[in-house]
């Protein structure tokens with residue numbers, strides 16, 4: 210038997226998916242939750258909660274401890290680690306890890322009789338890692354954009370305007386605030402390349418998928434951009450690992466994993482990528498034509514692209530696609546939390562949120578529109594005290610009207626800010642909590658005018674990483690993996706209703722006016 214293994218180091222947990230390459234079936238998923246399983250890090254949701262002025266950091270030691278714990282769970286679950294032929298992984302995007310000159314020496318000599326934290330804790334030159342939720346670098350973003358000739362130039366080069374959570378401005382802030390520590394830093398890794406280094410036993414490259422989320426990589430050359438590097442921090446080119454595609458073999462798995470957890474010594478390690486690029490693969494959407502909308506805490510919309518179209522408005526980002534070509538990603542902050550706010554305000558029963566309440570109202574909500582931004586929104590950039598409506602009062606309307614207005618507003622906003630992609634998606638793959646509701650899927654299908662499908666898989670990032678490793682190692686083709694593992698739930702397909710589609714196209718004009726008011 211041959212197996213491939215995909216990891217996912219996300220904000221709240223570290224997980225793994227094991228795939229049998231002979232039967233092309235998922236053997237199992239295992240996970241370590243940072244808050245629950247490692248409470249001594251005092252990070253119930255995976256990050257340090259008392260950050261000042263928009264800082265959100267995590268402790269990289271917690272990530273390492275979670276990895277050891279996860280490997281022990283895999284052994285306990287009797288996963289056949291001695292038959293794993295290829296390993297890859299997914300990391301929360303943009304987060305960065307800072308390491309001193311000893312990093313590679315320590316990696317080469319890791320002892321299986323101890324664990325990762327006590328052996329690696331001395332190599333960090335920055336105790337904590339800024340993660341994607343950090344928005345503390347407004348000043349540094351402006352400085353870098355100014356030095357390079359403006360945000361449109363940055364976007365043309367890197368695929369995104371300067372973004373606070375992206376890695377470049379975070380590196381600049383560190384180099385300004387703690388120059389001695391920056392000086393001592395010999396390696397700056399993303400969460401993804403940090404873990405690929407741990408598995409391969411040497412400093413690993415950054416892949417083009419995650420590298421594009423740094424405001425440092427040139428999209429066309431798929432290499433570091435010297436103008437962006439120079440504008441970011443001194444000597445940065447010496448501290449960044451090289452960039453490579455996700456299918457470049459990094460070598461065999463480190464002895465640490467062979468001796469401690471009985472991994473196959475011949476298992477090949479491949480570069481890890483970001484969670485969104487990996488999910489694109491895990492959802493079976495790496496070929497252009499599909500659009501994925503993930504209805505999580507925040508909503509993300511992503512799609513494969515043959516060419517790197519950049520968003521003239523600066524909200525959409527372009528990353529590398531681990532299967533070749535490019536992908537776009539747009540993040541909407543007011544996702545399920547906005548839905549929950551409606552529920553709290555109107556004491557709505559959660560189980561009935563989607564179906565019962567939506568059925569009590571008419572498609573188009575008789576023209577009652579809402580910008581459902583309860584917290585500061587990034588697409589578009591907007592902070593509201595309360596959600597904005599086109600003239601109706603939130604207090605006076607029923608829960609059903611508010612729920613429909615919230616959902617229609619969310620999907621109209623997603624349609625509006627993904628229009629730069631050009632063609633309407635052939636189909637939308639809906640995932641995340643809200644996709645369980647038939648009625649929510651219907652709103653999505655009608656607003657976009659595309660059919661909505663759902664997949665049966667849940668852990669799309671670690672599954673995507675396992676598929677990436679399997680394809681790179683030649684275990685099976687992407688088509689074979691996709692048809693076996695990214696199965697669509699055909700019975701749950703929702704088709705758009707033509708009458709409703711044209712109603713939403715008319716309402717879009719009103720919605721655009723509301724956005725501008």
Ligand code: XUL
Nearest residue numbers: 301302341484485509540
């Ligand atoms: C994408 C982003 C988030 C993180 C979550 O730009 O910031 O989706 O990748 O892990």
